[in-house]
Amino acid sequence: MFLEDGKYNGKTYEYCAGYQYRDSIIIGFAHTNLSGTGHSDLGDFLLMPTIGDLVLDPLETKKGGKGFYSYFSHNKEEASPGYYKVDLDSYNIKAELTASERVGFHQYTFTKSDEVHIILDMVYNVYYYDNKNVWTFVRVENDSLVTGYRQTKGWARTRKVFFAMVFSKPIKSYGHKKYDDIIYDGFYRRFNQSENFPEMAGKNIRAFFNFETDEDEKINVKFALSSVSTAGALENLKAEIPHWDFNRTHEETKAMWNKELSKIEATTLSEGYKINFYTAMYHTNLSPILYEDVDGQYRGLDQNIHQSEGFANYTVFSLWDTYRALHPLFNIIHPERNNNMIKSMLAHHDESVHNMLPVWSHYANENWCMIGYHATSVIADALVKNVGDFNQERALLASVNTANVRYFDGLGDYLDYKYVPDDKSHSSVSKTLEYAYDDWCIAQMAKQLGNVSVEKTFLNRSQYYNNVFDPIIGFMRPKLAGGTFRKDFDPMDTHGQGFIEGNAWNYGLYVPQDIDKMITMMGGKERFAQHLDSLFTIEIDEKYIANHEDITRDGIIGAYVHGNEPGHHIPYLYNWTNYPEKTQERVRMIMNSMYAPTVDGLCGNDDAGQMSAWYVFSSLGFYPVTPGSPYYALGSPLVKEAAIHLNNGKMLTIKANNQSEENIYVKSVSVNGIIIKGTLLSHQQIINGGEIVFEMSNSPGKK
């Protein structure tokens, strides 16, 4: 998505990943992208091969001519983990892409031409507002090496990314053009900078590199990234891809992906389910991302260069989404990575001028997206599950620091009033509920570490959800600073009713730390089950859906919104009523209706892996309703069988006997031959390995 200065085109959601299946044109291949986030950024360093007259405008030239884009069609497109291939029909160029961890590897196959161009577009951005470039800098170091950097002010406010790009063939000639309103260039004006001048700098630059090719000649480009410096990018390039064998890198990358994806070997009822399952597995591996050079150096929040000691540094923590199921999933299949992520969060805390754990960690920036301080949940979940070797005392201290930053998003008021007053802060109920849950997570850490005082303080705070429940109407409801509930209130409306991206009907059920108490508060098990029934069946008015970017009819069942996160635990709440079979029904229904093996298979954006992590867990038959506790709620597995290769060398096999489309009910569950009671599974039962067998049935059985 190409955005010119100052315009807002409202297409954030459609284009946040930098790829829109509906499109018929390609304007190039960028080197950083977010996958399934609710906001947009990145899109650094767009590379585009063309043939013929040089055109430097992506979509349309000033005179109305065709931009440098190419038409393409999906039937000449191929994508698999670590590989992408497409025919650029406008130029008769075959483009293939693969990558190592820090280096993109391009392979372009050309026809015979003496007018081949590879365009490096430093203007291109993925962002929903303004041209976010702050500065760009490019050096043509020699006849095949180009280095540079870009600084942007997008979703990440002060963000730098450096590159080193090397061509497999010497550049014949090159040049660049600036797209700035005011181009005053000091005494550089003495040079003819547009042709073969090796030093380019400005706000908006497009560079081009010219080549001659024979028929079927390939030109390869290796494109290394670094958060530290161009020197760092060059070291990454040398370390990761010291050769020009595109297929070798493709094979190595494929092998790495297969290793990760095969951590769970699933047998499914159909090929479609298999595609769904491994697509979900793939998505759960796309972020958080490694954010350090091969030598362990990385740019920190303070914009200084740090060295990761005893960990690998990660970024892209979309924590409001991912603390729910993605990080708990990591605790089972990627504990070492989750350990690195927690250490990265602690480093983030230490580098933060606020002394806060990340809310949304974003390329050496905090972008403050969404609410809560859910890093505490991620840490508590790992801590109670004994995952990792991070410093637990330091983690507790960082969590307590975070939970006491009074100027953070209504937190001071939350501490003073014991709820977030609606007249002082937007999304007041959501914040109250989530702060209370996060505080419970901190209490769990303190408990485990024997810190009675902190445990008591935060257990007390974890009860503040009580203060926004209105027993008269039976809903969580925004409360004013004066102590009265807000008069004007619509529990079905998702706008301005004290909730963010949700309403009292669904988001109001967010008390994962005290589910039994919440149910009692809401009138007991029967009445609560009826609330859930209504939630899943109610006919909601169109007005509640219109103009909501993140919620569409596709992602909704009644007033349950699967396309967004705050309700992801809700289908499992029937377990706490007398109707666990309804959890089984709803979970299977959601898996069937909200995930499909098609290009538009998800009912909302993937939210950095959370939608997919929900699917992986639910497919296996359980779900972490309360991260920070060592228990999972049982659901209804979709797999026939799954072998989970655990980090401790053990293997856990999950079997669903009599699995079928109809047999969605769970008659019994046995762990290593012993039938378990209740609807919970412990982390220990999973991590010990062995066999969990679900006996499936076409009718609800008593548990």
Add this chain to the structure above:
Amino acid sequence: MFLEDGKYNGKTYEYCAGYQYRDSIIIGFAHTNLSGTGHSDLGDFLLMPTIGDLVLDPLETKKGGKGFYSYFSHNKEEASPGYYKVDLDSYNIKAELTASERVGFHQYTFTKSDEVHIILDMVYNVYYYDNKNVWTFVRVENDSLVTGYRQTKGWARTRKVFFAMVFSKPIKSYGHKKYDDIIYDGFYRRFNQSENFPEMAGKNIRAFFNFETDEDEKINVKFALSSVSTAGALENLKAEIPHWDFNRTHEETKAMWNKELSKIEATTLSEGYKINFYTAMYHTNLSPILYEDVDGQYRGLDQNIHQSEGFANYTVFSLWDTYRALHPLFNIIHPERNNNMIKSMLAHHDESVHNMLPVWSHYANENWCMIGYHATSVIADALVKNVGDFNQERALLASVNTANVRYFDGLGDYLDYKYVPDDKSHSSVSKTLEYAYDDWCIAQMAKQLGNVSVEKTFLNRSQYYNNVFDPIIGFMRPKLAGGTFRKDFDPMDTHGQGFIEGNAWNYGLYVPQDIDKMITMMGGKERFAQHLDSLFTIEIDEKYIANHEDITRDGIIGAYVHGNEPGHHIPYLYNWTNYPEKTQERVRMIMNSMYAPTVDGLCGNDDAGQMSAWYVFSSLGFYPVTPGSPYYALGSPLVKEAAIHLNNGKMLTIKANNQSEENIYVKSVSVNGIIIKGTLLSHQQIINGGEIVFEMSNSPGKK
């Protein structure tokens, strides 16, 4: 000088140092400034203490109220090397400033007030065009430490400077305001950023820090700089000023200055001459400046961080000016610093994507100001004088590389045509003359290193000045690519006549490598002496002076322009005629008329020390007419006596017997008792120490 976005106010010259004596107001104290350069930049991090209502606009508020400036008067102002004091009358604040090498130290004495503000203005710039800020970033790390950086696109195109500022007293409260047209700030908008929010970022920011004070209470501020990072700035701060004793730092800095200034102990005819001499000595120490952190890290031209191995890294090389006399002066009194500078130039070459030595090295940038590649002169001068331990082979290679960058400023044409064709390049004659001289310097290096091939090539190139001499009119004259001289030509005009900041009359005499041949070419000694006589006495029309920023009547004697550099050697050229006494006359005349012990004592800007170095040399009685040769031309000393403390432990005493205002003629010169013949002094004669005695007289004596 405060410049708003996009305006050009034409006051570059007046305000390039950030201080204008004529002004009656002060808007604060910045931490980087250039001294006496012909262009402007820097002015980073303006600090201003105020009392009363908070005002964040420097000159005038939007409503027309008074800005935060203060009135001041020169009679309550005090300045000495390493110390500045002024009363800020508008606020009744006494401001004192001192510094170590990398840390500024402020001391503000306040009256009793609960409304004391210290403003950190990140918008303020010294630059002649546009608002040059690219990005600014500030963190309030704790109750007394603030860090941050600024990136600018001024004379240096891609320039970053980092700081760490610490207050002697905890900040009571603080805040900031942005001055950007579009302030979209992502999810930072959730915060009240204007009050006590510790993280600030944007293009244009002014921050303020509030304090309460008692009567006569001092608040100190230490302000450390780094080219590397805020972490680097903080280390510089800790290493250089680990205490709060302002007087101690002042005393230490004063001692360092005295050490440098007393390398020449001069006795003069008058107090005024003494002030002139030591003012000049002071100026010659203001730049080039140290450009590395205490740990030796510095930002290179490639914007990567480098470590200086075996040298200290310097920047601010205004080489078109300073190769003439400043670096030769360093070879006598600061050989170790000049050695570091040459090593810095070699590092610059290695970091340069052009593989070029610096033209104008400017804070990890090349600003390309003026012409030639005079780093070769600096290196050759050190090499033939056996100064330093830099790698001479590497220095020769770097010089040869530099002299072969075809796209540099007409250099390709110079190589092809053996002169710079006037229809292809501006300032064609100046470039031809200076390239030829620089090439001669390279030949001198090659000769010393026994590289016959390079010597021959560059000796050949050093003769290209012949190709722009028109024997018909007897002047250097612009020649076209076709081989004919340009028809329309005015040898007196300094605009568009093939010369830069000069004309054929003065700049045309620039063949320092072949003075005898030039004189022959211009008609022999008598005719050349007449040319010089005319040059110094001609009445030039006002039209030739109007609209020339760098040349005013004050700096002109006839058509000789002392206020600018290309003619600085000219007064000494009489030595090559039959009238060396005229050199003596002119040199004394220039010293008397162009330098004065007053605030406007110079006849032009100091050009980074060159004007002053000319004065120091001339005061001592000799001048390096041809840097790159080990000889100095004799003039007429102004000192009565001077002791030069040489780096080798020896001392050279210069005595001017019978020195007086009238006795400007040199009857004889003896070195260690032996009267020398001719008008040259060798570097060896200086560096051996001992005594050089000038016998002065009131009438020209035969030499």
